[in-house]
Amino acid sequence: MNPRKLLLRTLSAACALGLWWLSSGTLFNPILVPPPHKVAVNLWEMTAEGEILFHAWASLRRVIVGYAFGSVLGILTGVAVARIRIAEDMLEPPLQFVRNITPVAIIPLAVNAFGLEEPSKYFVIIYSTIIPVVFNTAAGVASTPQIRVRAAMCLGAGRWEIFARVVLPSAWPFILTGLRVALGFAFMGVVAAEMIAAESGVGYLIMQSRNMLLPEQMFSGLFLLGLIGLVTDRAFQFTIGRLMRRYMLQTAAFD
């Protein structure tokens, strides 16, 4: 990072903290919206007590399970919708309908159907994940250039080889975009679910802190949420950059 960029970024962070500090006690009640230094102290204490790690891990564990299932299910469904006529005719209408129902709205149903324990969280995360993955996968598979498939046919590729070695690699940039969006959705889903019905997790921490009039703790939860999201997104990008780099090259060839 060049010095100018570093300076500007530091400045913008300082401005945000400054505004927060100024508004607490003037614009807002300092008991309900505490200044940043009080939050920092609280964050430090909660980290030392292991509470931060406990809630972060609770949310992360749910996301890992739900996201893994949702991704696999989403890719399979997306491929089916794009490649199999019957699947398209049968799945497209319900998917188009369901995609309008936000994950938050599905939480009461999830609790009714799967109870207050983990399964209802998994359901909400799978639901949040699957929608963007299905639509991106289907778009990617459908947009494979026809002549690329034809070239493979001339070179002796059979049906399965065309799918595995031509269609799927052509679709990867789309699928990966869907997976990245879905990762963000998964966190939104889990936090909302934890706010409504849970005994652990970052969403629970935030809601519970508000109810118990512990605003410093509430802010610590928000900070934690931003941090987890940032780290997982970066980790995702890094992994893709390492493992899938050759499939992302084609975006440069679409000039």
Next chain:
Amino acid sequence: MSWRVLRLEGVGKDFDRADGGVAQVLRDVTLTVERGSFFTLLGPSGCGKSTLLNIVAGFEGATTGGVSLDDTPVTGPGTDRTVIFQDVSNALFPWMNARENVEFGPKMARLGARARQELSEKYLRLVGLDADGGKFPFELSGGMKQRIQIARALANDPDILLMDEPFAALDAITKKHLQVEFRKIWNETGKTIFYITHDIFEALLLSTHLAVMTAGPEAGIKEIFQIDLKEPRSPSNPDFAALYSRVESLIDEEVQRMRAR
């Protein structure tokens, strides 16, 4: 597979139009392409040349008539016929480097790593890209990409190369070099070439046989020439010039006829 002639007999192709009608694109195309020849199909744009090539490739079926190698009908794509596409960026596999692209056919044929490597080295050398095997398509110019596509096709050892205006999207200088080089490659490999172009000069420079198409719809064959020009072929040769104007007037006639409709 040993065969003597590629035959197109009474090939016609209809497409359903958006308004519910039927468009007859090709009508009664009959051609004989002898093994080892360089057969070029020349015609004004939109006359159905590519459709005809797609039918020979087996990508599309003919509405009437059919294509056969001797007496064996062509029913679908096969490794005996490989297409070289004009849109090379989409034809190549962008996630594979040049070598991997060339080795795709041999891999599908279940050849071992050693045999594949020998083939890719041989054909990358033939197209003059032996030093660029590790590069990915996005790192290569249009002309280089087209060389890779030619090497990829040859490494699969087809009997016939079906070429759909392969050099039309290249700049004039690259195009000229590739035309000359490709003719050498054809000489060395002895493949049968079924070539499509709208460029009269290119057709006369490369082909042993030239079929001029009538304007579409209902396009067919107007006239077939056997080309025995003095080698090396050059536009300054009077025979070349004479044949050029002859073919040009045929094409002009067709363009006029199309406009008059």
